[in-house]
Every structure is written in C-alpha cells, then in structure tokens.
Amino acid sequence: MFPRMPQATSLIRVPIRAKHFTDIDFATLVMERATQTILFLILFAHSGAAQNATETGGDEFPVGVILDLGTLVGKIAQTSIQMALEDFYAVHENYSTKLVLHIRDSNSNNVQAASAALDLMDSHNVQVIIGPQKSSQVSFVSDLGNKTKVPVISFTATSPSLFSGSLPYFVRATLNDSAQVNSIASLIKAYGWRQVVPIYEDTDYGRGIIPHLIDALQEIDARVPYRSVIPLSAASEQITQELYKLMTMQTRVFLVHMSSALASALFTKAKEVGMMNKGFVWVVTNGITNIIDSLNPSVVEAMNGALGIKFYAPKSEELDNFTTRWNRRFQIDNPNDPPLKLSIFGLWGYDTIWAVAQAVEKVGFNNSTSFQKPAVPRTSASLDILETSPYGPELLKTILQNKFRGLSGYFDLSERQLQVSTFQIINVVGKEWREIGFWTAENGISRQLNYGKSVTRYSGPVTDLNSVIWPGKSTEIPRGWEIPVSGNKLQVGVHRSMYTQFMTNEKNPITGAIKASGFSIDVFEEAVKRLPYALPYEYVAFDDTNDTGRAGYNDFVYQVYLQKYDIAIGDITISFNRTSYVDFTLPYTESGVAMVVPLRNSNNRNALVFLQPLSRDLWFKSIILFIYTGVVVWLLEFLGNKTNVRRLTVGKPGIMIFFSLFGDTDGVERFLSRTVLIVWVFCFLLLGSSYTANLTTMMTIQQFNSNVTDIHVLRKSGEYVGYRNGSYVGNLLKTLGFSKSKIKSYNSTDELKIALSMGSKNGGIAAYVHEVPYIKLFLAENSQAYTMVGPFYRTAGFGFALPKGSPLLGDISKAILDIVEGDTIIQIGKKWMGGYQDKHNNERLPSIPDQLTTDRFQVPFMFTAAVSTSSLLIAVITYLYEKKKERMTNMQGNQNGDGVEGNDKTQDGNERGRVQGHDQLEAGRDQNDQQQEETGSAVIYRNEKTLSSRVVHISSSARY
Template structure:
C-alpha cells in the first residue's frame, strides 16, 4: 500500500482545522441548522432543491432578519447508522440547533434519540410512521401527516363500495408495519375483515414477488391495499399486471405514501397501475404554488442535469414550509448569545453531547408558529402536521383524475365543501365520480371471486327430523355425500342464479346419532371452526348464533307456534243465533221498535182512525207489517213515512245479521284447547319440542320447568305423545317453528290447530363472519322466493295445495259481533224522522181546532133563522130498503130535505133553500170520504141514490 506524502498529510490537517474552526466560531449572524437526506435517491435530491429554494426565498423577503440560517447538509446513504453518524457529527462539530430530516422513519428514530439527549429539535417532513409520535421522543416534530391520519379515509372508501374483505400488502419495515394496527382498527369499525396480510421484504426479488401474487390469486378476496415505498411498489404493480391481477374484478388501493408521489412515477409503471384508487393529501391551488413549481422544475434540472425530469410532490412543499417555520421561529425567539451548547463537566463516554441552550425555547416557538404555506395551512402545534382533507384519485392512462374528497367533518363527497358542514351525504359510491377500474371496466367490482385453485366450497349438511327439509346419505358407489330436501333445493337454485360459477361439495355432519346428540348449535359451530365454508339446512336464525356466524336472508316464513288439539264449536252453542248482534245493539233495536209503534199509534189516533180502537198491540203489529203493502188500515201520510224509514232500517239490520251469522257458522269450526303459552306454563302441563332445537332454550327462557319439557327426535314420537295428552304420559302441546308446523298440519288436518305466540327470523344458511358470499347468496334467495320457483319446491316436498285442503293449518279469527257503533247513523236517521213526523202531526191537529171550532157544526141561515144540518148519527141509520145494502149515509142524505120541509111548513126563500142544499152536500162528501160506498142490488151505489133523492 502506498504511503501518503508529508505534503498531502499537511494539507488534510489544514482543511480539517479550518472546518472545525468555522464550526466552532460561527458569527453572530449565523444560526447553524443540520439537514440529513438520502442524496442518492430521487426523493432526497428533490427535497434538497426545495430546502435550498426555501432558504433563499425567505431571506429574499426578510433581508433584515438576523441571525440567518446556515444549512449543513449530510447524506445518510439510505442507512440508519450513517444517518445517526451524520447527526452526531452535526451536533458535536457544528453545534446545530435544529436537525431537519432524515427521510425514513427508521432513520428518524435513531436521530430523534440523539436530539432528545442534546435537546435539539428534530423535524422530519417525510417520516410518517405512527410509532415515532410518543412521549419518549419529546423533541421529535413531524412536519408531515402520520400514516394513521389516512386510515379513516381509506375505510370510508371501502365502505362506500360495499367491500367486506381487504388484504393489505406492505413492506417489512417500520414504515410498512407502523400503519397496520391503525388500519385494522378502522376496518373493524365498519365490519370489514382482513383474512390475510401480505408482507414483502425490501430485499424481495421479482420471483418472490410473483410467487406471492400467485398466492393472492388463489384466495377469494380481490381488494388489495398497497402500503410500501415507491420503488418496491413499482415492481409489485408491474408483476401484478403480468400475472393477470390488473384485469376486471380486481381492486387496488394505494396509501398516501405512493399517491403523493404519483406524478413522479415512471410512465410504464403508470400504465400497469391503470384503474388503481388512491388517497393523497389535498393541496389547495394558489398563484404562489404555480410560480414555485415553475422555478423548482428549472432549479432541479440545473442541480441534477443527468436525472430525468421529475414532478413536484407534497413532500417537497412540506420541506419548503419547514424551513420557513424554523427561520421565522429563530427570528421570533430573538437569539443574541453566541454560546449555543453547554458541555458536561465530566465526559461519561467517547461521544459526550452537550445540551442546547436554545433547544427547548426554540421547540416551543416552532410549535406555536402557524401560517399558510405552499402546502396549505401549516400547523405543528401537536408536534405533527394537523390536516383533515384527503383527495381520492383514480389512475387513468398516464395520469390520474379526481373522483372525490374525504374530510373528517363530511366524510366522502364529490366536491370539497369549504368551511361548511354537510349532512345529506349517504357515504356511498354515488357520492363519488365514476371510476375506471382495472381492465377498463366501469362496473363496480364485487371485491371477491371464487378461488382460482379449483378448491370447492365445503357445504355442511345434516339429517333433519323432517326429511322433507333435509336429509343426507353417502353414495355407495362414489362415496360422495348426497343430500336432498327443501333446504337443499333452495340452496342449489340460489347457486345457479349467482353471476359466477361456485363449485361446492357436501360434507356430512356425523351420523344420525351424532346429530341428535350434537344439536344444531354444534352443527353451526363447525362453520366458526372453519370445518365448513357454509352450513345449510333447516337452521333457525337466532340472536345468539349471529355472534359467531353470519346468516343469509331467511327462505321460509318466521315464527314459533304451538300445535294443540282442537275442539269443534259449531253445534255446541244453543244461543248462537243471538251472537251476531251485540247486547247493546239488541236492546237499542227493540227500543227503537217500541218507539216507532208508539208514534204510529198516536198518529193514527190523531187521524180518528176507527181501526186503532181495541187492542193496541194487535193493531200496531198489523200496521207495522201490512199497512205499507196495500192495506189501508194506516191512514195518515206521516204514518206511512215513519213506516218507510223503519222498514229500511229493518232491512239493513236483518241483512247484516244474516251475513254475520252465516260467517260464524262457516268459519268457527275449530277452537284450540289452549290459547296462551303462559296458561300452559301455569297449569304445569307437559310440552314437547324437537331435540337439539333452539326452542328448548326458548321455553326455559319463558320459565318452563325443565322437568315439564320433553324432547323428541322423530315425527312419530311427538305425534304419539300429542295424541295421548299430558295426563296420559304425553304432552299437551308441541312447540315448534312455523315451517315444521305447516308440514305437520299438512299430514294431520283434523283434530289439531296452530296457535302462534313468538316471533322468529325463519330458516337461513350460516356462513363464516364477514364472508362475501352472504350478500350474493341472499340476493339469489330473494330471487328464488320472489317467484314461482319456491311454490314448485314447496309442492314437491310438502304437498300440493296443503294449505287449501287443511282449514285448521292456520285458524282464522272468529268474526266480531255487530255493535251499535256500526248502525249509529241509521238509528239517528230513524229517530229524527219519526220524531219530526210526530211533531208535525201534533201541530196540524191543534192548529185547525183553534181557528175553526164550528167546522162540523155549521148553521144554515134561512128566513126564519132555523138550523140546517143538525142530524144525529144513527137517527136515520135504519137499514136501506131495496136491492142493495142499507147505508146510514143514504138515510142521512134523504133525511136532510125532508127535515127542512117539515120545519119550515111553508115555501122557503130561494136563498135559504140553496144554503141548506149546499150544507147537505158537504156532509155527504164527508161521509163518502170516510167510508166506502155500498153497492145496491141493481149495481148502483147508495151514494148515487142519495144524490138522486137530494135532487128530488
């Protein structure tokens, strides 16, 4: 090895002495600041340019500020130890009061420890790991966003599109691992599962990355969240496109660590990333930012002439604003003392660090200073940048487009609302702009697919007490498990309606004996243990089971009911004919009848109807039923109006009575012997249920004594017990779900009926928690039960028209008796009209009597003043002689002129004779109007004979 010459050694000694002298004898107008960057990386080069421009711009604006910052830039060479060594050198030899950087979180952890010991603030605008923010690092300040700040925006994005499972892909570094706990917590809050975590080392080769991607393809999940450095992410997306994972159906989401530098990504990598979503920090546009971008691009090209053109990212803006914040804090602090470090009295080790004189005050001043920089509002009051707005982008072509925003106040929205709170957002994908997904698809991916490794879905089946719902057996030739029943047909039909192929195979749940001993809860628990991918059959959806499995929508009707013996009630009631009307309606109807009769009787008395005399009730009854139809016993017009209204009321009431009585005789066929489950419990009767069913636990919750609950495993067992009855060693009622009871009553229509008493969710299929199949199968089930398919399946396994043939399958409620309220209007109408007619008749009767008291006693004035027309009834009432019937009226007509001649004895004047004739005609008309004329033997009426005699 060649030895160095004395001249070379002397020159190195002079240079070292000059550098050290410059570091220790800084002038009063200089404030040393250390900068640690990875100058070999593109990010380091971009940040260096941004920092230098920030220092120049600040003192170009504030020329009179003193002291001025002096930057001492060091290269960490992408090494944690080198970064710590550079920091130690800056502290010991240059007495820097602030260290800006380093770039990575792992390097920042080393440097921050030195900063704590020397009380020198360490400000990083690129270290985003959440683990750095802790009480153990009080002098570390993050001039960027923590990775944990973006997890809520990512969770909202996943929730908006309805994805239920996500696989994170992250690098095996402090940066990669730091955000995972926060991300998992945010996803759990929206009920999204993480079935697998893909961890890729920084040293991974392309072959290793390809192998991991193939492993991901064999899984069902198609939503991937990428959180890694840009260089490693470029390899990942390129290989993902090669293996076919950037086509339709896949979803890729980037964290802000990648999205913030998306503009600097290689075009070939951007092409492989087409369709990827990402969240990035939102930078408001401004004229200052546009001018700085132009100048920065020019300056970067000058500083790095051999590098390709790069685009400005948010990290460079944070670096720019950090220099402004430090420079302004130094000015605000007013530093005048040259002494910046206090050395310890005794050195404890080779690298004994002093403590900064200005460090604590400078840190406090930096945290208090807030301003609007190129990146937006710059606030480090919480020892890290405070921000709450993220931009959601979609990579399209060689660029990207904005599809929305996320804020802590408003969540996801299509546009940004400045300073206003919005409450009408649904948080769904409709609140975002359309997305071009991988494979240039515009259809929102489901987020999962059937596995591509040929693995079949393991479907657990068991033997049910009712083979019509579920039964299973082994094929003697192939040994494969076979199954049939209503539950199987619905499941297979639902799978056929899925928009993708879903291969599956049946796996039997033990033997018949195991089923009876294990029960349905054990069967479903196998899904939780991942022995089955799904459990199907007559499984009741209950609250306690949803704690460890997810259920599809029910495919049967819901509820729990009792099967009890029924008794007939059609002929046992001798007084059923009075039940159609309530007691109040009966009493009011009878009262209205008597009231109507009374008014009719009074009206006819006022009319001087001779038919009313005699037995009152007999005549009123005759008037009620016959006077309206041709008989003239009811003479008064008002009486007929009252009868018309009464008959109308009677017809309506009788028709309603007939209809209700017919309904009672038709529907009321069977009554249950027990109507209340609580009465059954209080009576101490024995009840039955199926072994292994959740109904047994339900009965215990209803305080049934366990000794009074009998379980059965076969249909014949509980049918025989129900036939015996509780007193003969059987049961008084059998408690079961409604679908089973429908099946039971289809076979036993006579003698039993159903009494519902408890609500339940029906039968469903059990899937593991968070399974993406739940939603698709549920939609397919709705399609099956919403058409005629379910009717055909029920007819196949339960019977054709069993509900129509079995009237007691669900006993209809007894019809209600008719009450007074239903006929209140008719009652009011009848009473009002009847009363009105009565009042009018009384007024008509009284008014003429008071005005014309001598209407029937008129006197005929003659020349001598004699009376005319004082004939007495019956005086001339002898029988008429001749051909016909003798009438008193005819005698009266004949008597009138004869009486006049006898009383005068002389020839009367012409006027007197005319007046008496007129009076006699009036009396004749009254008599004729009251009684019918009799026929004479030769066919002429007595009235005619009277008129002829009067003329004579």
C-alpha cells in the same frame, strides 16, 4: 456562545468528532469523507441565496436537516427547503434573524440518522432539527430532542406510532397515515368489496397503518383475511413467491402500503406473474401516489389500472410559478439524475422552512446566548453531555401557533401534525394518472369538490366517481374475488337432518363421494346455477352419527368458523348467537315458531245461542239507547203540551216508553219527536240485520276449530305442551314461562299424534310447538285432523352459513331472493312437502264468526244519541221561551185593568160563562168516553145530545 459559521455550513457538514464513529475504521472514514466532500463541492455552486442570507448580517440561527439524499423524496426535499430559505429572506430582507441550514445524509440508516442528530446538537448547537425522513429514524432522534428541548419537525415521517405523549418535542409537518384509512374504506365500500388483503413492508412505516386500517374496514363490514408482510430487503424471488401465494387465495383486492423502491419491485413482479390482469384490484396509499410522477415510467406502466389515494394540493398561481422554478433548480442541483417532478413532500418541506423562519423571528435570537451546559465532563460518553436549548420551549410553542396559507394549502400544526384535508382518488392509466374523484371528511366520496355538503364519511356510490380503467384494460368493475384455478373446489358441508325431507346424505361406497338430497339441497343447487360465474363445489358430510339434535347443529355451523367448510347448508336456523362467528344468507323458508292443535267439530247446540251474536257490551248499550230514546220522545211530547201524555204519570215508565215509541199516529205529533224516531229506527234496523246474519251463521254452518288459540292461555291454564326432541323450542318454552314439568319431548310423529289425541287432561298434550317449516311438513300428511295456530314467536328462518366477510355471501343471497320471489320455491316445495303450502292457503276451514261488538256500531249509536240530545235541548229552550212570553202578557193585562173596570166586569162575566161552558163540555166529553166503553155507541149518542142541549143553555145564560 454560538460561533459564526462559514458559508459552507448551509450545506452538508462532515462529522469531525471521532467519538461518534467508534465502530468505523480509518479507511472507511476516509472514503466516507471523500464522498461527502465531492457532494459538498457539487452543491457549493448552487447555494447562493442560503449563503447570501448569512452574508447580509443578523443573528444566525442554526437549523439541522437530516434527509436520505439518495432517495427520490430526499432529493426533492433538499431542493425545496433550499429554495424556501432563499424565497423567505428575499421577501423578508429586514428580518434580524437568519436561518443557517446544516444538512446531513442518513443514507437510509437509522444509526447514521441518530449519529447525525448527535453531531448537529454537539458540534453546531442546532436549535431545530428538520427531519429525519423515515419514521424508524424519527423515534430515536425525537428522544434526543426531548432531552435537549430541541423541536424535531419531520415532513415525511407518517407512521401513526410516532404521535404520542412520549414525544412532546416532535412535530409532524405532514399527514398521519391513519388520516387516509377512512378514504380507503370509503372507496372499498363504494365498489362493494368485502375482503381486502394489505401488502406492506416490515417497518414501522408499514406496520403503523394496519390497526387503523382494520378498524376502518370493520366499520364498513369488510374484513382482512390475510396480511402480506414483505421485508424491506426482500429479493425478487421472495416477492415472486409471496405473489404466487396470494394468487391461490380467493381475494383479489390488494392494498399496497410501502416505500417507493419496494413498491416498484412489487408491481414489476406482479405484472410478470399475471396479477395485473382482469379481475384484480390494486389500491395504493399516498406514500406511493404522492411521488408517482417521479417513479420510473416502466413502473408506472406496470401499475396500469391501479387506484390510488393522493393528497390534494389546491391549485394556485404561486404553486405554478414555484413548480416551474423548482424544475429548473432541480436540474442544476442534480445534473446527473433524470428529471423528477415536484411532489407534496417538497411542498411540505418548503412550508416547514417558512414556519420555522417566522417562529424564529417572532421569538428572537441572540448569538451570545449559549445552551445550558450540564455539569458533566466533556470526556464522558453519556448522553448527559448534550446541552439544553434555551429557545426550545418557546420556539415549539410559536411554531404550533403559527398558521398560514402555504404552497401545500392551509398549514396548521396546532395539533403537532397537519390536519386531515382533501384526498384525490386517482387511476393509473398508461404512463400517467387521471383523477376520478375526491374524498373529504365532510363530504365523503364525490366526483368534484362540493364544499358545504355534509354527508357521512363512508357515503358515496360508484356513480359519484368517474369511470375507471381496471387492470387488463377492463371497464367492468371487478367482483374482488375469484375461485383460484389451482385451488380446491368449494367445500360444502352437509348433514343428516331430523327431517329427511329437508336434507339427507349418503356416501358412495365405490368413489367415496357424498351425495345429498332434500329441499335445502335443491335450493342451494338452484342458487349456484343462477350465479353469474361458475362455482365448482363438492359435498362434505358432517360426522355426527350420535347426535342429530340442535347441539349437533351448533357444532355443524361451528365447522365453518374453523374453516373446515366454505359453506354449510341445510335446515339451519338463523340465530343471534351464531351470527357472532358466521354470516348467514337471506332465509329461504318462512320464519317463526307456531303450534299444532287438533281440530274438533263444533256444531252449536247451546240453548242461549240467540245471545251469542252480540257481545255483552253491545247488548247493554243497545238497551240503554232504547230507554234513552223513549224518555227523550216522551219529554218532547210532554213539553209540547200534549194532553194524553200529560196524564201519564212518572210512576208508569213502562207505559210511558211503550206509548212514546209504539202508540198510534196521534201519540207522536211533534216534528222533533218524529225526527228522533226515524234516526233510532235506522240504527235499530242496522243492528237487527247484523244480528240476524250472525245468528244464522252460528246455527247453520258446521265449524271446525280448536279450543287453543294462544300459547299464553295454555301457560296460565297449566296445560301440557310438546316439542320435538333435540329442538331449541324446549328452551324457548321455558323462556316463555312454562314449567319444566309441563313440557314433554317426543322423538317421532306417531308419538305426537297419540299425545295430541289424548289431550292434556288424559296424559297427552294440548299443543305441539315447533318451527313453521317443520310444522308444514307435519300438516302435509295430517291437515284434516290438525291445524296450525300462530306463529306466536318470530325467527329469521333457515339459511346457509358462510365465514365472516365471505365474498360469496352477497351473490348467493341475491340468488336465493330470486328463487323465493318466483315460482321455483313453490315447485321445490311441492316436490318435497307435497304442496301443503298451496293447499293450506287455498282451502281454509270455516271458523266461528266473531261476536258483534260496540266498535262496529259506534258511529250509528253516537249519531242517534246526538240527535236525541239535540232535539231535547231545542224543545226545552222553546218551552222556556213560550212560558216567559206568557208571563209578560199577563203582566201587561193587569196594568190596564184600573181604567176600564165597568166594562171589564161585564166582559169578565161573559168570559166566566164561556169558560164554565167549556169546562162542562170537556167534563161531558170525559163522561161520554167512559160511557162509550161501557154501553156502546147508543149511549154515546144520548150523552152527546144531552151535552149539546146544556151547551145551548149555558150559552144563552152567558148572553144575559
């Protein structure tokens, strides 16, 4: 059963059980108790509301509080939790439970924090422990809480290592340090910095954030080249020595994550050694910025120009009123201390008390209920003597379910820690700080809070932030790196290329200095001239006297990864496997792998050259269209009842088509037939003119070409191909499917020329395969006899290799891009490659014209076929309609025949006479035509006269 505690239990309790202090002698114990007694008397006069809470009756609920009362955070938190207790029961006077606080000072000592927790559990049977303050103290205290089922709630311990399944009774009423790493990475990316050096204290708190920070920086392609770890007890000389070490490095972006006391010493020394001047960048985590208002003004002034990540507490009228009351109360509680300002840790402490008080009231509490005591003698020194709380599990569950709007914002511990909210990005200016923007998980970086806008977490350019006053009162954004004044020159690795035009080097026998020359050297030196700053450098020769092949190039690039070179330059191919351990600049040459093939004179003497202008498909479709058009015209004339067309039988299709298309003007009479012929003639003229032009080119122009046009054709035909010995092209050819026996390597240009002239069938090669830049060197001297085919395989080109995350990468790449886009690269090319590039582009050799294909005549062919088909359909429909109309007329005539039979006989006789006369006239004309062909015009005249007399006779007979 919990005994009723006196009023003083809400303050600091002095441990009375000697078994917890076996390592402390009597004199030390007396001094310690005297100090605590004095502090107890000071605080006793200001414990009004907490004491009144116990006097008003109700079940007292013991709560332990462990803080470092000698620190800024400890002092701020103590005042806040006492005011929280007063405010809560002032609002909830009718509650049946009353919290009673038992405050202990750990004196920033892990052992004493654990001792205080044991005393609170053993002596006061506390049901909840608030604290301790440091992450290193929480670890052991939380183990005690797990054993006794007493919830341990800390609103100051932020180390990510504390939140795990092994501490089920630990609740973090603050943000995990890892919650701010994304905001830090977003800030780094916004300003374009590529390297960051973290400076942190050698504690659980300092080390806990580093793995999460490195992961976040890797996502934005930034790296950590060095970690500066400073012991918590480091002297001024040790801090100064570490700062001088940092000054010798290139990186100028530093991230500070440590306690306020060590950070104050660090920035004071940084200002003394000149590291708070122009060009440096300092970013501090929220562990410092959250209490920046309470730091010594001289420390804040030393931090001028630094950026910080600060937890953002929404402004409200309640917060303003509480801040005013808190300032007065703090002066009363700490009359001998300088004024401090309320921080977010004080607000979290305030909201934590409210969360616990609400949970206790909901669970209910009875003073008569005791801890479950283990069956272990009280004299045992084992931890098994600790009693188990009967309220712990239910109380923990209620605390985690309790959500409300507190002074710090939305207070939600459902995940056993506060969730990520909003961070303020601040800039220290003078003795104060000013806001330059915000960061949220939903919106990324922004100048103002824009709720509802969804972007990626690392988004946000510099323009989305307010202007910053950087160290040294500079308004220019620092590059984030510098060449150290006391450091060595930039070590530039060079080698002897297989092609001396690209790069070669020699050593001065007197000075020992390396002198390099070549195309790559000129590009590098021109890029350095265009940098916005001076970059001192010296060449370092790669010792590769026995191997100048591609394997040597791999070893050469690997020296950059081993940090022997700051940059490696030359004809280095940018490849995927190399990018795993170095970074490359933008390429400064063309990319790709191509073939060199010999040219040949191909004057065309083929007897069937007249068939070559048109493709086989076009020939076939043209003939089909010709026949189809002829058939359509004949059918149109046939359906139009043209007599001479009717006489042409189906067994004579050649005569039929010729007559339809090439007969006299009387042969094509219908309008539809003429329309079809006009469209077809237009298509025929278009095809004929194209055919004539192509045939003329083939027969008159001398062409230079090659039989080789595709690397895959060479592979299928089993031709031999060659490459330069030592090049990776040999492996590429195997990858493309070439047999090893069909690949030949050569060591010199003369060998290649001989092999190409011999040809694949005579022991040589059909093509020389190499990278485009090297091929251009070859063609610069042999462009009249050879040509380039391709490229058929793409590569990234040549570039310079730098260490991963090198700050020089962006600037040198920009300079190379400026060179490549201008006239400079052309001038350098003319110097070392004889200007072949311009010659190759401007003097293109004539080539065989392509055959005409159906694709080029698809539209006129389709139009001609459409017109022909449409005309035929119209003619068929018209013919069928006329036949139907004729049948209807005949049927009406038969129905009227019965009434006028006599008259019809007479009329029929006359009609028969006229028809017979007409038939005889037609027969006479036919006979006349035959006689005209045999005897000439005289016979024709005689027949016509005879025919006329017969017609007169027939007509007379018809009248009678």
